[in-house]
Amino acid sequence: MNAVEPNLTAHNTEMPAESSDAAMLNAAFQLQKQAYLKAPTPSIDERREHLRQLKAMVNDHREDIIAAINQDYGNRARQETLFAEIISVTDSINHAIKHVKKWAKPQRRHTDWTTYPGAKNRVIPQPLGCVGVIVPWNFPNHLSFGPLISAFAAGNRAMVKMSENSRHLSRLLIKISKDYFSEDKLVYFEETGTVGIEFSKIPFDLLLFTGSGETGKKVMASAAKNLTPVVLELGGKSPAVIDPSFPLEKAVDRILFVKQFNSGQICINVDYLFVHQSQLDDFVTQAKAWVKKHVPDINADDYSSIIDDRSFKRLQDTLEDARSKGARVINLNEGQEPNVAARKMPLHLVLDTSEEMTIRNRETFGPFLMVMTYDKPEEVINYVHGQDRPLAFYPFSNDSKKTQLYIDHIMSGGVTVNDALLHVAQHDLPFGGVGPSGMGHYHGYEGFQTFSKMRPIFQQASVTPMSLLRPPYGGLPDKILNMMTKLKG
Numbered sequence: 001m002n003a004v005e006p007n008l009t010a011h012n013t014e015m016p017a018e019s020s021d022a023a024m025l026n027a028a029f030q031l032q033k034q035a036y037l038k039a040p041t042p043s044i045d046e047r048r049e050h051l052r053q054l055k056a057m058v059n060d061h062r063e064d065i066i067a068a069i070n071q072d073y074g075n076r077a078r079q080e081t082l083f084a085e086i087i088s089v090t091d092s093i094n095h096a097i098k099h100v101k102k103w104a105k106p107q108r109r110h111t112d113w114t115t116y117p118g119a120k121n122r123v124i125p126q127p128l129g130c131v132g133v134i135v136p137w138n139f140p141n142h143l144s145f146g147p148l149i150s151a152f153a154a155g156n157r158a159m160v161k162m163s164e165n166s167r168h169l170s171r172l173l174i175k176i177s178k179d180y181f182s183e184d185k186l187v188y189f190e191e192t193g194t195v196g197i198e199f200s201k202i203p204f205d206l207l208l209f210t211g212s213g214e215t216g217k218k219v220m221a222s223a224a225k226n227l228t229p230v231v232l233e234l235g236g237k238s239p240a241v242i243d244p245s246f247p248l249e250k251a252v253d254r255i256l257f258v259k260q261f262n263s264g265q266i267c268i269n270v271d272y273l274f275v276h277q278s279q280l281d282d283f284v285t286q287a288k289a290w291v292k293k294h295v296p297d298i299n300a301d302d303y304s305s306i307i308d309d310r311s312f313k314r315l316q317d318t319l320e321d322a323r324s325k326g327a328r329v330i331n332l333n334e335g336q337e338p339n340v341a342a343r344k345m346p347l348h349l350v351l352d353t354s355e356e357m358t359i360r361n362r363e364t365f366g367p368f369l370m371v372m373t374y375d376k377p378e379e380v381i382n383y384v385h386g387q388d389r390p391l392a393f394y395p396f397s398n399d400s401k402k403t404q405l406y407i408d409h410i411m412s413g414g415v416t417v418n419d420a421l422l423h424v425a426q427h428d429l430p431f432g433g434v435g436p437s438g439m440g441h442y443h444g445y446e447g448f449q450t451f452s453k454m455r456p457i458f459q460q461a462s463v464t465p466m467s468l469l470r471p472p473y474g475g476l477p478d479k480i481l482n483m484m485t486k487l488k489g
Contacts (some may be wrong), residue, residue, distance in 0.1 A: 022198045025159075028187050029202050032130045032157040035184035041126060042155045044101050050152040051100070053180045054145060055093045061176050062086055065141055068168040072137070074305040074343055080262055085141035088425060092146065095427040095444065096153045103153065103448040109456075118461030125452040127155035128205035134219065136211045137165035137307055138265045138365075144173070147208045148186070150447030156206075157185050161199045164191040165307050204228050206451060210267070211235075212363075213436055231440030231450060234433055235267035237363050238390040240420060241380050241406065242283075243397030244276040251396045252286040255369070258420045260295050260347055263304045264367040265311075268392040268413075270420050271363060272370040274380045280373050284330060284349060291332040291347050298333050298344045306343040306366065315345055315366040321358045328352045377402060381409045388436035389413075394420045413437050 042050070058065065069085065070076045109121035131151050135144045144160050151158045162170035170190040177188050189195055200207060200219045203226035209219045210233040223230050242251045255270055275283045295303055306312040316338065323329050333346035347367045353360050359370050374380050384390070393412035397403045403417055413433035416423045424431050430446030432438055442450050469477045 021192075021194045022201070025189070025195065025198050025202055028159060028183065029130060029204070031184050032159065032187075036127070036129045036157055040129070044104060047100055047104075047153055047155055048097050050181075050185070051093050051097050051149065054148060054152065055090050057176060057180045058086060058089050058093075058141070058145065061172070064172055064176075065169065068172045069141065069166075071168040072140070072166050073307060075301060076262075076304045077302050079302070080304060081141075084139055084262070088142055089145045089149075092149050092427060092443070096149050096448075099445070100153045100448070103445055104155075111458075116461040116463050116465060119464075120457075120459040122457045122459075124455045124457055125154065125448070126455050128451060128453055130157045130159070130205055131451060132199065132202060132204040132207040133158060133160045134199065134207070134209040134211065135160060135162050135166070136267075137163035138262065138267070140166040140169050143210050144188075147442055147447075147451075150442045151451045153448050154451035156451055159187050159189065159199075159202070159204075161189045161191060161195060164196070201225070202228075206231065208440075208442065209233070216438075231442060232433065232438045233267065233431075234391065234436065234438040235363055235365075236388055236390045236433070236437040237271040238268055238392040238394070238412070239272050239274065239380075239384055239410075240270045240394035240396065241274040241374070241377075242276065242279070243395070243399060243402055244279055246396045246398055246418070248279055248282060249286055252283065252290055254396075254419050255394075256287060256290045256294070256347070259369050260291075260303065260367060261421075263306055263345060265304075265307060265365055266421065267363075267365075268421055268424060269365075270369065270394055271390075272372060274372050274374045274383075277373040277375055280351075280371070283371070284351075287349060288330075288332055288334070292334075295333065295347060298336050298346050299339055299342060303344060306345055309343070311366070312338075312340065312343045312345065315364075315368065318358050318362075318364065318366075318368065319348065319350070322350050322353060325354060325357050326352065327354075327357060327359070377405055381406070384410050389434045391433045391437035392416065392420075392423070411435075 065085065066078055066081045069081050070078070104125050107123040109123060111119050111121050133144060133147045140163060144162065148158055148160070162173065167190065170188065174188045174190060177186055189199065200222040207219070207223050207228050208231040209216055213234045213236070216232045216234045220230050220232065240255060242248065255273065258266070258269055297303070306315060319329055328351040330349040330351065331346050332348060336346050338345050345367055348369070350359055350368055350370045353370055353372070359368065364370070389411050391413040393406070393410050393415050395403050395406040396418050407415060411434060414423045414429070414431060423429055427444050429444065430441035431443040432441035440450055441447065468480055
């Protein structure tokens with residue numbers, strides 16, 4: 001069931017499925033577009049109320065959201081959903097409510113030589129209008145509400161398409177959203193039929209997509225037909241490096257914690273790690289000890305399932321590919337085998353990899369950590385330079401000069417120093433990729449800017465020096481232009 005009322009398409013039962021889905025989506029878009037044209041700029045009080053309604057929607061249905069995500073996964077650790085899908089969302093909403101008045105305030109800008117006193121320059125943030133959000137399955141509540149916070153703070157209306165792997169959550173959000181918002185403000189869609197294909201064809205004022213690079217290319221190509229601007233959050237292979245002077249036990253604890261979180265199914269997770277060649281054996285020993293203490297049983301409720309059978313098989317194939325080509329594969333959950341029925345996959349280290357292995361060339365998106373060794377920082381820098389620019393980078397070092405060396409020479413969407421993932425949780429930092437890992441930013445003020453037209457307004461004074469430059473040219477206009485050429489040259 002989709003969020004738009006059934007009578008939008010009921011008049012033509014002979015339509016092909018594709019035309020029916022397209023008609024339904026376009027009807028929802030036109031409803032929002034007309035509402036925007038009637039009231040294009042919500043007040044700050046209205047925006048705050050919309051944000052409060054978002055917060056109420058999460059808080060009032062907290063247990064339902066947790067249960068729906070758990071059903072979609074097969075098993076999703078309750079604590080992970082609370083932290084990543086509930087608390088992170090409500091905290092972000094609180095931040096936006098507190099700051100939206102400041103964000104939306106017109107900005108004064110300097111006027112240039114073409115004006116007399118009395119002229120004014122301003123930048124006025126205004127809503128773009130109607131935006132689209134395409135949500136992945138790995139953090140479906142967080143990644144639907146996160147963009148909505150930025151969109152609503154900026155005063156927009158939104159249509160949200162959920163993932164096919166989030167069936168239970170999709171249906172829940174479609175149902176409950178109507179109690180908090182009219183459909184000309186917010187509407188959710190389940191991915192059924194051709195909804196996924198048709199959604200990116202809508203002429204939104206902005207389209208935000210989170211997912212794989214290959215799908216991102218298709219979304220961008222589809223949006224380009226309408227010249228719809230896009231924000232793409234695409235992931236990729238995010239590296240980490242441990243400086244040998246950094247406490248190894250602390251690095252192991254922080255890296256393995258994020259690697260087991262959601263069974264590694266996080267777009268900014270540590271995909272591969274550089275360990276100094278002198279510390280490899282110690283790292284493996286400490287990693288085994290950490291997993292034995294913190295993830296002793298993969299079949300416990302504390303450890304999340306892989307999302308679906310296809311992803312589980314992909315991970316099995318990745319390990320088999322590495323083994324068959326000579327990699328050293330270490331099961332950190334010693335004595336436990338993959339549980340096919342529950343889609344539970346043990347944590348693994350993969351060492352001694354080579355270029356032809358799948359794990360070297362594809363984002364892992366699972367509980368596997370490829371470990372490589374290095375001697376000098378330049379080796380790390382040169383390797384990462386040979387790969388696509390990642391969504392995140394994680395240097396572990398207490399040497400500020402070495403940390404800055406890595407930051408200066410390894411470009412990524414974002415950086416967390418001496419930990420992983422946590423830059424995404426900082427409300428006053430933008431989040432986004434670079435190159436193949438994405439484009440555009442959201443979160444905090446930058447999210448407000450992304451979902452706004454930062455509109456430049458010049459107001460001329462009662463007189464203008466430009467009147468002295470009117471044709472016919474020669475005489476005074478030429479003297480002024482010659483003088484300006486010398487002054488400004």
